[in-house]
Amino acid sequence: MARTITFIDAINEALHQEMERDSRVCILGEDLGMGGGVFKATAGLYQKFGEERVLDSPLAEGIIIAAAIGASLVGYRPVPEIQFADFIGDAVDPILQQAAKLRYRSAGGYSCPITIRVCWGGGTGGGLYHSQENTTWFAHEPGIRVLAPSTAYDAKGMLIAAIRDENPVLFFEHKKLYRTAKSEVPEEPYTVSLDEAAVRRPGRDMTVLTYGYMASVVMEAAEEMAKRGVEAEVVDLRTLAPLDKRTIVESVRKTNRCLIVHEDTKTLGIGAELSAILNEEAFDDLDAPIMRVTGPDIPPVPFSPPLEKFFMVDKDKVMAGMEKLAGY
Amino acid sequence: MATKVNRATAVREAPASRHSPELLLGLYRMMVKCRMCDEKARILFKQGKYAGNFYSNVGQEGGEVGGAFSLRKDDWVAPSHRDWTSCIVKGAPLKACFAQLYGKTDSPDRGKSTPAHMGYPELHIITPASTIAAQLMIGTGVAWGLKRQGKDSVVVSYCGDGATSIGWFHEALNFAGVHKLPMLYVVQNNLWAESVPLRLQTALTDLSDRAKGHGITGVSVDGNDILAVYEAATKAIARARAGQGPTVLECKTYRWYGHSEIDPAKYRMPEELAEWKKKDPIPRFEKYLADRKLLNDQIKKQVRDEITHEIDQAVEFAENSPYPAPEEALEHIWA
Numbered sequence: 001m002a003r004t005i006t007f008i009d010a011i012n013e014a015l016h017q018e019m020e021r022d023s024r025v026c027i028l029g030e031d032l033g034m035g036g037g038v039f040k041a042t043a044g045l046y047q048k049f050g051e052e053r054v055l056d057s058p059l060a061e062g063i064i065i066a067a068a069i070g071a072s073l074v075g076y077r078p079v080p081e082i083q084f085a086d087f088i089g090d091a092v093d094p095i096l097q098q099a100a101k102l103r104y105r106s107a108g109g110y111s112c113p114i115t116i117r118v119c120w121g122g123g124t125g126g127g128l129y130h131s132q133e134n135t136t137w138f139a140h141e142p143g144i145r146v147l148a149p150s151t152a153y154d155a156k157g158m159l160i161a162a163i164r165d166e167n168p169v170l171f172f173e174h175k176k177l178y179r180t181a182k183s184e185v186p187e188e189p190y191t192v193s194l195d196e197a198a199v200r201r202p203g204r205d206m207t208v209l210t211y212g213y214m215a216s217v218v219m220e221a222a223e224e225m226a227k228r229g230v231e232a233e234v235v236d237l238r239t240l241a242p243l244d245k246r247t248i249v250e251s252v253r254k255t256n257r258c259l260i261v262h263e264d265t266k267t268l269g270i271g272a273e274l275s276a277i278l279n280e281e282a283f284d285d286l287d288a289p290i291m292r293v294t295g296p297d298i299p300p301v302p303f304s305p306p307l308e309k310f311f312m313v314d315k316d317k318v319m320a321g322m323e324k325l326a327g328y
Numbered sequence: 329m330a331t332k333v334n335r336a337t338a339v340r341e342a343p344a345s346r347h348s349p350e351l352l353l354g355l356y357r358m359m360v361k362c363r364m365c366d367e368k369a370r371i372l373f374k375q376g377k378y379a380g381n382f383y384s385n386v387g388q389e390g391g392e393v394g395g396a397f398s399l400r401k402d403d404w405v406a407p408s409h410r411d412w413t414s415c416i417v418k419g420a421p422l423k424a425c426f427a428q429l430y431g432k433t434d435s436p437d438r439g440k441s442t443p444a445h446m447g448y449p450e451l452h453i454i455t456p457a458s459t460i461a462a463q464l465m466i467g468t469g470v471a472w473g474l475k476r477q478g479k480d481s482v483v484v485s486y487c488g489d490g491a492t493s494i495g496w497f498h499e500a501l502n503f504a505g506v507h508k509l510p511m512l513y514v515v516q517n518n519l520w521a522e523s524v525p526l527r528l529q530t531a532l533t534d535l536s537d538r539a540k541g542h543g544i545t546g547v548s549v550d551g552n553d554i555l556a557v558y559e560a561a562t563k564a565i566a567r568a569r570a571g572q573g574p575t576v577l578e579c580k581t582y583r584w585y586g587h588s589e590i591d592p593a594k595y596r597m598p599e600e601l602a603e604w605k606k607k608d609p610i611p612r613f614e615k616y617l618a619d620r621k622l623l624n625d626q627i628k629k630q631v632r633d634e635i636t637h638e639i640d641q642a643v644e645f646a647e648n649s650p651y652p653a654p655e656e657a658l659e660h661i662w663a
Contacts, residue, residue, distance in 0.1 A: 026476075052476060058506060063465055063499035070469015073454070074477065093496070097459045098466060105457070107438040108660045109449035143661050166663030242662075 002186045007149075008178040010156035010185050011041050011117075015079065017189045018163045019049055022077065025163060028055040029064055029081030029117075038083060039119065039178055061087055065094035068114045069102070069168075077163055078114050085120035085172065086129040092137070099168040100143035114169070115162040120148075121174035121213055122263060122295075123312050127303030133212075133264040133295075138170050139241035139273075145194060146241040148172040150215035152183040154238060157192030165194060174213040181216065197244040199251065203233035206257035206325055209248060209274055211237040214261050214313060221318035230326045232259075240270055248274065249281045256287040259325050261318055266294040288328035293321035342619035347555070349622050355397060355554050356617060359389040359610055361635050362413040365422065368639050369412070369429055369443075373589045377647070378430045380442045383410040384585040388516050390550075390609040391579030393417055394557025395514035396484045398565060404452040404474075406467030406485035409444040410516070410583075411456070414486055420448045422642035432649035439652045440660065461487060461496040464513060468500040471509035471574075482510040482568040484561075490521025492538050493529055501542040501576065510568035512561060513576045516551065518583035523595045539576035551579025552609040555616070582607070 019025045033056035036043035046054040057064045068078035082088045102112045122131035139146045145167050149155045162169040201222055210218045215236045222232040235251050252258045260271035275290045293313055301311045366386050373382045385392055396417045407414045428446040431439035436448050447455025456463050467485040474481045491497055504511045515535050519526050539546025549556040557579055564575035582604035586593035617623035
């Protein structure tokens with residue numbers, strides 16, 4: 001039976017259900033056991049499953065991820081947590097050089113089914129070191145999935161699918177969505193495809209490619225623009241690596257225009273790759289240059305409210321971008 | 329009269345070993361095998377038989393063999409790039425080891441990684457990477473999993489002196505200490521981290537002191553004394569199996585050759601190398617065995633002949649093994 005719950009409750013429910021279903025699933029990270037996590041994403045798990053399966057780790061991201069990798073080699077399906085994406089630096093070697101390459105460098109002899117939950121994103125006054133997006137640090141590396149769901153429904157279904165997936169996965173949870181994104185979510189476990197983008201809104205005039213918190217901002221902007229006669233097709237990427245090129249290209253072939261919206265800084269954000277893909281595969285279908293509305297190329301994200309507002313993409317900035325593209 | 333003769337004989341004879349002849353000769357054979365395979369690997373590289381690079385372990389066989397010789401099949405090894413021979417100690421077939429050097433399809437990774445990065449999943453040898461101390465962290469994670477499963481298997485990891493400086497070494501030791509994990513960290517202190525001498529690496533004299541800061545056991549031994557290493561490692565492994573926690577075992581030794589085969593190691597004084605060659609762990613153990621009448625020239629020759637034959641077969645196998653098809657580069661990225 002479905003009921004309306006928040007994004008964070010959907011994540012918490014997915015963790016509870018997967019841990020109940022499969023005794024190989026265990027979690028570890030900072031403050032997530034007895035404390036239930038700084039955002040309470042892991043609330044109740046320690047009380048239900050105990051320290052054996054819900055481990056408060058030392059304050060050291062490298063060993064959090066490496067311990068998960070090692071445990072996966074002996075049959076576990078660990079779900080380590082990185083408290084804030086900004087703190088992931090110490091774990092970059094374990095993630096990129098170990099987990100992502102382990103299958104490859106052992107020719108399939110080893111596999112590494114870990115799901116790394118990472119809290120990311122700005123717009124909550126977190127400032128520098130509590131707001132950053134760094135999805136593209138990882139989307140660049142073959143061998144690790146990078147997910148960034150935007151709805152409570154997808155959060156639950158994609159997290160369950162990720163835990164059951166044999167590949168290492170980075171599961172980015174936007175903190176702004178934790179309590180603002182709500183949707184009808186079935187009580188029972190289910191999975192959502194990790195290979196497909198979702199068309200959130202059909203439209204004929206332009207395609208808007210986005211993901212994460214920006215997906216909700218873009219949807220609001222698209223509704224406003226519809227009143228002005230511009231029907232945008234909103235494609236929520238959901239999975240940033242590997243990208244669902246088919247859905248992206250098919251949508252742009254239909255609409256002939258493309259706007260890319262992301263919160264991440266502009267240079268070498270995922271938009272650069274999306275633009276290159278469309279240039280390679282849909283050049284003849286384009287009636288206008290591909291345009292981007294993104295975070296500016298400044299250290300993400302400055303703290304003072306006016307500075308954060310300057311950084312964050314909002315509805316007005318998206319609408320301005322859509323106006324510009326529609327008028328080209 | 330008879331008493332006098334006996335006394336004289338007793339003075340000349342070395343005290344009996346605590347270990348069985350089978351074990352002693354097993355350790356000896358394995359050290360010679362590692363030395364001969366390593367030297368062969370160097371020659372093959374210099375002959376241009378394979379690309380990439382090779383990181384010789386010659387001179388360090390005491391730690392390499394002693395550290396893992398008593399492991400069971402269900403135990404794990406986490407090697408570094410300098411521990412190709414640790415695969416031999418754990419029981420990997422020489423054919424696979426040499427195919428690894430050549431990057432052929434009969435190597436465990438089908439040519440994906442480099443000559444130095446040999447793993448062997450069936451024998452629980454973790455495929456190494458070049459990023460320093462990563463193998464210690466992954467190995468520690470394996471030990472965490474094994475302990476959670478209630479198994480009494482252990483993990484032996486290898487690293488050099490240089491790896492004790494990086495943060496990940498300490499994250500691993502700290503985690504292993506907190507959870508009393510079944511880990512043995514073998515630190516091959518060969519005095520040089522590539523071209524950097526130990527005095528610029530650390531203010532410590534004994535690298536086993538690194539363990540103190542993490543509340544775990546640290547032991548330093550003469551790494552060129554195979555029995556000292558074997559006994560310390562076996563004790564540490566028994567402690568680990570019994571749930572008494574991890575150990576850092578520093579083996580004081582010396583790397584005979586350069587960091588890799590393209591490094592002539594001109595930064596070292598020839599006198600230092602000459603001094604350490606006098607402490608070669610193999611002749612030293614040969615004397616120990618000969619003193620106990622367990623080894624003579626005939627047995628030595630027999631051991632070397634057998635290993636030479638096995639190496640020749642392995643090299644021939646590796647040379648005849650096919651290269652992967654170019655498209656294989658696309659395989660094994662995703663499940």
